[in-house]
Amino acid sequence: MILLWSQIILEEVHMGYSKAQKEKTHKRIVAIASKRFREKGLAGFGIAELMKEAGLTVGGFYKHFDSRDDLVAEAVSSAFGVWQRQKEAAESGGQPLSFAKLIDDYMSDAHRKNPGTGCAFSALAPEIARSDKRTRALTSEQVRKDLELLIGLLPGEDKRAARSRAILTFSALVGAMALARAISDEALSREILNTVGDLLKNPASEHSRE
Amino acid sequence: MILLWSQIILEEVHMGYSKAQKEKTHKRIVAIASKRFREKGLAGFGIAELMKEAGLTVGGFYKHFDSRDDLVAEAVSSAFGVWQRQKEAAESGGQPLSFAKLIDDYMSDAHRKNPGTGCAFSALAPEIARSDKRTRALTSEQVRKDLELLIGLLPGEDKRAARSRAILTFSALVGAMALARAISDEALSREILNTVGDLLKNPASEHSRE
DNA sequence: ATTATCTATAGATCTATAGATAATGC
């Protein structure tokens, strides 16, 4: 808290009030875009609509971003890292994040119904695949980080096996959530999330929920 | 071949030349849209561009579809079923499709680089999730069909275990391909596809490619 | 007579920019 206050004061001393204000506005625009992109897709809304939600008008946008693609890169990037944040929150709460807890939260109904605050990969991967090189480079880095995080939650295995299992886990989580959201059948949607979650937590047995 | 000819003749007798012609045109539009949607996304091009590629002009579109959403539903639906077609092709070639072959083809570089002719789920799932109810209902049905097909390629297991494994397989294939396409790092992209492919083919061992 | 397709366009977007206004910061 003390650190936080000193940061704000430093910003004001070094940057002046309006620059700090601009940065706050910039972050607000990115936060809104980051949520709305996950909810509506990378082409799901226009700049005017975004700026209106931020309490601004369309003309101000280009003092913050050189182009719409700039916003996409920054907002997608800011959508990344949900596992890292979950891990830090769990640790500061005294209960370190477990592999099973990560899986259960990912496969939860709350996550399925709220893409705007959830994993950017299950919400956007195919659209990121069609984005510019810069966004895809940022995505490479994030996949690498998330794999390391998953490997860290899989102790007691040799490094190579843990990496393989992390890659399978990551892929299955993203695919299961993308499929579960794409279908209208509630029962099948829940079956996919529960089945994949159980098998990922207990890969030895193929028999789950009995 | 004889059956094919008699079908064409029957169509001409019953429907008249122009109706048969219209149906052919309709199918051509859907086939192009089906490919381009997978390549560029559901919002990736306009009706004028699509009709131009079909050798037509924009005005004719609405004699074939009530709305753009109608086209999306039909074209996405027509993009489905790649495994069924693969299975039929393999069988008519005398070499029934195996589980391992389906996995290897799915995880191939050819598939990764050619979304337009590949799996509609890995190319479009999050965008389908934002589509209208009708498209999502068609998607439910297709997921069900594809799960049955996968279960049929997994003999020697009890029904429940086979269904669980089919669901994990489907999810992991879709997620791995979506991630592999979203990143710019070629080595990591290939690592994801190879690792997930190996683990899905050999779920007992977590050690692959050695 | 019917209708698939064409040309042309209405009306609603979209991204991006120009120039005015108002606030900070020297």
Add this chain to the structure above:
DNA sequence: ATTATCTATAGATCTATAGATAATGC
């Protein structure tokens, strides 16, 4: 003096429709 934000708009889209044209099918 600088610049974040505003209003206004250019120019390029987009979906959908109106009305003309040309072909099939009775």
